[in-house]
Amino acid sequence: xxxxxxxxxxxxxxxxxxxxxxxxxxxxxxxxxxxxPRGRGSDRDSQAKLEEAVGLARAIDLDVRLAxxxxxxxxxxxxxxxxxxxxxxxxxxxxxGIGLVVVDDKLTPVQQRNLExxxxxxxxxxxxxxxxxxGARARTHEGRLQVELAALDYQRGRLVxxxxxxxxxxxxxxxxxxxxxxxIEIDRRLIGERIVRIKRDLEAVRKTREINRAGRKKAxxxxxxxxxxxxxxKSTLFNRLSGADVMAKDLLFATLDxxxxxxxxxxxxxxxxxxxxGFVSDLPTHLVAAFxxxxxxxxxxxxxxxxxxxxxxxxxxxxxxVEDVLRExxxxxxxxxxxxxxxxxxxxxxxxxxxQVLETRTATGAERARQxxxxxxxxxxxxxxxxxxxxxxxxxxxxxxVSVPLSDGATIAWLYRHGEVRSRRDxxxxxxxxxxxxxxxxxxxxxxxxxx
Numbered sequence: 001x002x003x004x005x006x007x008x009x010x011x012x013x014x015x016x017x018x019x020x021x022x023x024x025x026x027x028x029x030x031x032x033x034x035x036x037p038r039g040r041g042s043d044r045d046s047q048a049k050l051e052e053a054v055g056l057a058r059a060i061d062l063d064v065r066l067a068x069x070x071x072x073x074x075x076x077x078x079x080x081x082x083x084x085x086x087x088x089x090x091x092x093x094x095x096x097g098i099g100l101v102v103v104d105d106k107l108t109p110v111q112q113r114n115l116e117x118x119x120x121x122x123x124x125x126x127x128x129x130x131x132x133x134x135g136a137r138a139r140t141h142e143g144r145l146q147v148e149l150a151a152l153d154y155q156r157g158r159l160v161x162x163x164x165x166x167x168x169x170x171x172x173x174x175x176x177x178x179x180x181x182x183x184i185e186i187d188r189r190l191i192g193e194r195i196v197r198i199k200r201d202l203e204a205v206r207k208t209r210e211i212n213r214a215g216r217k218k219a220x221x222x223x224x225x226x227x228x229x230x231x232x233x234k235s236t237l238f239n240r241l242s243g244a245d246v247m248a249k250d251l252l253f254a255t256l257d258x259x260x261x262x263x264x265x266x267x268x269x270x271x272x273x274x275x276x277x278g279f280v281s282d283l284p285t286h287l288v289a290a291f292x293x294x295x296x297x298x299x300x301x302x303x304x305x306x307x308x309x310x311x312x313x314x315x316x317x318x319x320x321x322v323e324d325v326l327r328e329x330x331x332x333x334x335x336x337x338x339x340x341x342x343x344x345x346x347x348x349x350x351x352x353x354x355x356q357v358l359e360t361r362t363a364t365g366a367e368r369a370r371q372x373x374x375x376x377x378x379x380x381x382x383x384x385x386x387x388x389x390x391x392x393x394x395x396x397x398x399x400x401x402v403s404v405p406l407s408d409g410a411t412i413a414w415l416y417r418h419g420e421v422r423s424r425r426d427x428x429x430x431x432x433x434x435x436x437x438x439x440x441x442x443x444x445x446x447x448x449x450x451x452x
Contacts, residue, residue, distance in 0.1 A: 224389060
């Protein structure tokens with residue numbers, strides 16, 4: 001039984017949409033937070049968590065007039081937060097003319113409806129806010145399909161008791177016939193049918209991606225996936241490496257649709273670099289499932305570069321959040337053999353003493369081979385990072401010494417194009433090359449030699 005609220009009154013209110021004269025763009029952000037080893041958000045600084053929630057709200061141009069942490073001693077079933085906090089926020093909402101309240105947590109449909117009743121304004125939770133952002137950012141057909149799929153999955157669980165007043169007339173024969181199909185059943189059926197159609201379309205997208213990946217593998221182009229927390233600087237780094245013009249702003253989820261470009265590595269070999277959607281703490285499972293087709297580029301990548309905002313106070317917790325999602329996708333499975341390195345971005349934003357400590361630790365410590373301080377904005381450290389990428393992608397091939405007649409310039413050029421030539425010496429009419437070739441390329445070279 002839901003405490004503090006009358007069930008009949010709640011039922012009446014659920015029969016019509018909440019109407020308010022307040023503008024929906026004027027918003028408040030409430031961040032439920034419990035300090036302590038087992039509390040909600042205990043791994044994060046409460047103010048940093050609140051600032052992130054405000055940033056998410058501003059990402060869709062909301063005018064945030066009120067932002068506060070809501071103490072949460074225990075979960076209240078009816079409203080999540082306690083009665084006193086609800087009352088204080090209600091007074092502030094009325095005084096400031098707020099038309100939308102964002103609760104930075106997961107709300108049940110009942111909690112959301114009760115808070116709307118108490119505050120007399122529209123209420124959305126963290127999942128709903130992220131879905132709004134993704135809906136505003138999606139530009140491609142694929143992106144819009146994925147957002148719609150996630151939104152439908154989210155809405156399907158919130159139809160309960162929303163349309164009981166729209167039940168159709170009783171069906172059947174005589175006085176014993178049962179009720180006809182209710183509006184909630186119609187909505188569920190329509191949503192289910194739409195979800196099936198979207199999944200069918202996304203399956204076609206997935207197959208197209210498989211074909212594209214097969215083409216890249218045939219052309220011997222390895223893939224490097226940039227992943228990271230939203231606003232960590234992935235798109236800025238991507239633009240610097242590829243010369244592209246992907247939207248890069250100090251804004252959460254500035255980039256949604258994935259972008260891929262071919263680039264040249266310092267050793268002269270080519271690779272494909274992909275910029276993917278940013279992650280965030282408590283990323284809704286609806287989104288992870290819906291964007292699986294896009295995130296397959298991460299799963300199939302030859303190298304994952306985790307771009308981290310090393311200047312952020314919650315950088316370690318952000319790292320853990322990203323790695324949790326990667327494990328959920330299967331991209332960090334034990335024994336996968338996929339190289340994984342970290343680009344510690346925004347070193348230009350660090351104080352001089354902290355920057356010196358970081359550079360010393362990554363140059364001499366255990367992290368030396370997997371962490372690379374960079375500034376995507378200024379370009380500092382990027383060359384060192386790309387040398388590491390080239391080494392890691394070339395490490396998959398076994399180095400061997402081959403001899404090629406100097407007159408066979410086509411074969412020598414082929415080795416430079418498809419392998420990593422580490423040394424060369426010319427003796428008489430023969431060129432001796434030490435070259436690293438992966439298994440498939442080595443087999444192709446053997447067939448080429450046999451055909452001579």
